Amino acid sequence: MVLSGHIIGHACAINAGMHATMIQSFGPEARGSACSTTLVVSDTEVLYPYIQRPDIFVVMSSEGYNQYRDELKDDGILIYEKDLVHPKLKKGQASYGITSTRIAESLGRKIVQNIVMLGFFGSVTKIAPREALREAVLSSVPAGTEELNLKAFDAGCEYFDKEFGDAAKGKSGKKVKAGT
Amino acid sequence: MKTDPLGVLTGEHYLDGDYACGEGAMAAGCRFVAGYPITPSTEVVERISQRFPMIGGTFIQMEDELASMAAIVGASWTGVKSMTVTSGPGFSLMMENIGLAAMMETPCVVVNVQRGGPSTGLPTMVGQADMMQARWGSHGDYEIIALCPESPQEAFDLMTDAFNLAEEYRTPVLFMMDECVGHMTEKVVIPDPDKIDIVPRKLTRAKPEEYKPYLVNGNMIPEFARAGDGYKFHTTGLTHDEKGYPVMSEECQAVLVKRLVDKIRLNADEIAKYKEDGVDGADVVLVTYGITARVARMGIDLARKKGVKVGVIRLQIVWPFPEKRIRELAGKIKAFVVPEINYGQIVLEVERCAAGKVPAILVSHMGGGVHNPEDIRDAILEAAK
Known part of the structure; x- marks a missing residue:
């Protein structure tokens, strides 16, 4: 989760010329339990690093969903792991689900489900150009895993293209919260 | 001179x-x-190690903070640029040897990297309550x-200043980050090495038999001799004369300690580093530092939208305090506002410099x-009345 936030921030700040400030879970939760990352992405300098109500909430577990669901803005976007999270949305909230775990398993390693989700997230939000995110994946993952991670990223993008096509309208300058 | 490109x-x-x-420390030439x-500073040494x-x-990795501080003092005497890293509880333990270094x-x-205190306080959460300890912590x-950075970029940039000032004034320099800046991830641009100017150790050219370690020639800063270069001399935490030997007298104490203070106090304008915005013609001036400067x-911005003329002085170097500038402004404005993550520390210094001419209003977290x-906006609006 933290790596995903780092990759999105890297893509926006280094590859796409925006400002991106990331804060991650710190403490025991960052070492094995449910954890979260928040990211503020903006065209202007980020003065306030924390998030009260995110515009976009990416969630990959039901535990994370239950913990953070009330924080999502009333007109925010929920992006979720379809097999694990069963959202109860407010009127005005858009949602996009992906079977990221199953897709990752089909690629051979469940651990890359965060990168599948990342490709999907980038496609839904258009927060940064797809290539900027792809490059950030490449420069952030451990050596020797690049090919698998890029496959995972592309699989997430393809899932979006197949399931949602042009239906999703991207938003920029948004606050993102990601939770497992 | 330019820095070593290797770092x-x-x-x-x-x-x-x-x-x-x-990264800033390594770029500035730190090699020990x-x-x-200790949380929340661990990642600094993680990166360096x-x-x-x-x-x-x-x-x-030392056995404790007392030894850490002692080790960097010893290392520095070999001529290497040295540093230690800690948070509040460790900072307290380092105070004795910070005095020795001074x-x-x-x-x-x-x-x-400041966290909430006192004692073990809030290990993973932000504080700015060690600012007066930085100023007065050792006896x-x-x-x-x-120095106080407000962003990861500035944490990199100001490190060069920190090491350069340490060399320039032959003194320990404190780098007062806070947990929020320490754990916040942002874009950091690291320049080419030929854009980074560093101050090398000012080594003596005196012959070993004529060298006096604390002899000064006008500028209040003695010349340095590295351990191992053939100079035989004595240095101590006791009050000492120019030869470095203990002298227990009022006269020696007056000469030495006045110089230790004056080499920084009389150069305060030279050392000062702050950024101003909208101060000319302002009714209210904020004095800010660290993460609080950003918030x-x-x-x-919110107060300006309400029509208040408000300016800000953001301190990149907090000690020595830019006393002269605060005194100048005190005669021209209605009030100072000082937001800080403590129950009132730098506000006391602003109040001292304002000398009763205008109030210094604390916005405490x-x-x-x-x-x-919004709390800062409200304090500005109240101060402008």
């Missing part, structure tokens, strides 16, 4: 403030770090230099988080 990771990076601080890692083997640096005039840098009369800019920008 400079030129390029655009996405780093947290702690990593940026570590001793520490006893990973990168030092590649650039010829030495990192030692007394022996040992260039070195101490990073304190006796001395002056200190302390305060939101409060300022007790720690564990940052201010609500």
Whole structure:
């Protein structure tokens, strides 16, 4: 989760010329339990690093969903792991689900489900150009895993293209919260 | 002179403030770090311990903070640029040897990534309550230099200033980060090594038999001789004469301690580093530092929308305090507003410099988080009345 936030921030700040400030879970939760990352992405300098109500909430577990669901803005976007999270949305909230775990398993390693989700997230939000995110994946993952991670990223993008096509309208300058 | 390119990771990076601080130290020429890692500063030494083997640096994980501080003082006397890294509880333990470094005039840098206190307080959460400890923490009369970055980029950039000031004034320099800046990840641009100017150790040219370690010639800063270069001399925490030997007298104490204080106090304008915005013609001026400076800019924007003329002085170097500038402004404005994550520290210094001419209003956050920008706006609006 933290790596995903780092990759999105890297893509926006280094590859796409925006400002991106990331804060991650710190403490025991960052070492094995449910954890979260928040990211503020903006065209202007980020003065306030924390998030009260995110515009976009990416969630990959039901535990994370239950913990953070009330924080999502009333007109925010929920992006979720379809097999694990069963959202109860407010009127005005858009949602996009992906079977990221199953897709990752089909690629051979469940651990890359965060990168599948990342490709999907980038496609839904258009927060940064797809290539900027792809490059950030490449420069952030451990050596020797690049090919698998890029496959995972592309699989997430393809899932979006197949399931949602042009239906999703991207938003920029948004606050993102990601939770497992 | 230009810095050693080996330590400079030129390029655009996405780093947290702690990593940026570590990169800044290496870019500034630091090659010895001793520490006893503590949250929220651990990532500084994590970064350094990973990168030092590649650039010829030495990192030692010590048994505690007293030893860490002692080790960097000793290392500095071999001529290497040295640093230790800690947070509040460790900072308290380092105070005795920070005094020793000040007394022996040992260039070195101490990073304190501030968390909530007192005692073990809030290990993983932000505070700015060690600012007066930075100024007064060790016993006796001395002056200190302390810097406060507001972002990962500045954590990198100001590190060069920290090491350069340590060399220039032969003094320990304190790098007062806070947990929020330390754990916040942002873009950090590391320049080419030929853009980084560093101050080398000012080594003596005297013959070994004629060298006096604390002899000064006008500028109040004695020349340095490295251990191992053939100079035989004595240095001590006791009050000493220009030969470095203890002299227990009123006269020697007056000469030595006045010089220790004056070499910084009388150069305060030279050392001062702050950024101003909208101060000319302002009714209210904020004095800010660290993460609070950023959040305060939101409060300022909100107040300006209400028509208040508000300016800000953001302190990049907090000690020595820019007393002259605050005194000048005190005669021209209605009030100072000082937001800080403590129960009133730098506001006392602003109040002292304002000398009763205008109020200095504290906007306190007790720690564990940052201010609500609306609270800062409200304080500005109240001050402008």
